Amino acid sequence: MLQRTLALMIFTLLAGCGQSEPQKAEPEANNAPQYSEAEVQKLIDVCKNRGGNAPMKELNACIKLNKYSHFHTLDLSRIKIGKLPEDIFDGMSHIRQLFLNENSISALPESIKELVDLKVITLDWNKFESVPEELFEIDGLRDIYISHNSVTKVDQGLKNSKKLRRIILSFNKLEEFPTVFSEMPNLKILDLASNSISRVPKQIGGMSSLIGLSLADNKVEEVPEEIGALSNLTMLDLSANKLKTLPVTIARLPNLTQHVEEHSGFVNNLTALGFEEDGEEIYGVSLLKGYQTTLPVSRYSGINLLFNEVAVLDKEFCDVFFMKLDSKVSVNCKKMF
Template sequence: MVGVVTCSSVSSIKALWETRIKRREEEQEEEYKRKTARSATGRLSIWAWEDRAVLARLRKKVQTEDGRLVLRIEHEEWKSFPGCLVQFCQVHEWQIHRTGLLKIPQFISSFQSLLVLDLSRNSIAEIPRQIGKLTQLRELLLSYNRIQLVPEELSGCENLERLDLAMNRDLKDLPDQLRNLRKLQHLDLSMNAFSSLLDCVVSLPALEWLDMGGNCLQNLPEDIHRMEKLHTLWLQRNQLERLPENISRMKNLDTLVLSSNMLRDIPSLMEDMSNLRFVNFRDNPLTLDVSLPPRKTLTEDNEDEEDREMFGREFMQTYIKEARKRAYAVLNMHCINQLKEDTSDQ
């Protein structure tokens, strides 16, 4: 009997002990859940507070200018933008400069009222594909960034009139789909790494102003005259050795800058470009050494001083005339020598 009672007592004590341990474990688990919940609530409160603080800070940056809502941030550090920025999706312009911004947020597509997106002088390396959903966008200004690739979705910005990608250094190509930007008038691709004038650029039907200075262009396309509406073309600081004859067929071209290239000649047909008001051939290894004739009078007005500038329009015309004169002289000399040879043979 004693042994049975002892065994029964031990079993009871063991069962009681296990129950207490289990209950303690359950209590500890409940306490952990309560602490976790309080911690999460605290974090949510902190996040909510931070969002409110950011919103208050951003709200001060939204101004009304000429009837437009403008988000303007300059010389402040904003490497990225929080999602709460979408609460300002009615703004018409972003003017965000020198903030160290690293990327354009993907939620940019929420800003359907956006007309101007100016993110110049930041550290942006990529344009998100969502940019193509901004069908009302008129100006996209991304100069002085680190962009290496332009997505084909940008062609979806069907109302884009101005695109500035200057000074991104390593940018050397554009998607062919950009030829669909049928309203694009102003394109700045200067200070990049383009080695050719791309066909998608030549095919832009409304293009009026193009800057490709400071690239690596070695030649221009023979069908450059397809750019029928182009009136300003900047090609300074490239590696151009010759100009296509068809450049003379660009009837609307009035400004042509070709300084600091490798040109050795000027196409004679350029003499007929009557609308060309300003041209610059400075710092090219041209074959002929040409000087402008002196002015007829000392009292002549200075209105045409731009044309008078050395290597300008007057220089171009004088150069072409001199080149033609020398070509005739060489041809005449050849004819005389040929005649002498024929006479000697007789």
């Protein structure tokens, strides 16, 4: 609890609030610090973390305000804290979006498990070496963003995150394709771009719900035929690898061959895709509209095969609605891409 005297002076209350923390087992509404309208607006601006240079005592007040309010978003990004206090998330079960990017942290405190309503967590640009195990116990978690870290493995415990639909693991240090993803029935978006993966396992065929998959900028030399079992796959990015051929099973995937009305091309950044259920009914009123995904999945599709060693594709690839190919690639059909 924040009622304990923290050794870190960065978490003292905003002096203008004029009250010390009440000694209660749990915070109660009638004990909430009293803020003027102007102070509340100031703290809301701090919670948005515009510019990322807010004074630490005000960030603490932002945390306090979240405890005593119905805000659903907490942004503690870019405060360069290094380590989070163990009790920092006590009393914040209502938080649905949490931003902790750019903080040089390598672990999460146990109190993260109290965020029982958490749907989205952003951990980009930190020092994690694996996906934090504490997240496996948050049943409703849907999106994990953990790019630009030092992740070398993904623990099998991640399969307990039954509702996880998106995981962004680009720009890490993975050398193997984590097979645990094949045991996650609701996973729709998987971004493994810019790692060091050389082999794609046959278990990929078990990822039947997958809509978007990026393996761009890896060391992949071969894709197994089992990828043809991904009947919902709509976007496949295999650019900048060492591929010399592609299994024809990819060309038979129904969502890659169907005509798309108002087609908007290929999305290179899978983090930009939104889902119909995104919005107030899940996340509540967001204070960080800039982080909201806005591109509808239904308008994007295709295969990106740029910067590989493929010379010839089977004629069945003529049926793929949209492909990005190097000019040297020969496809035995009249269709132009």
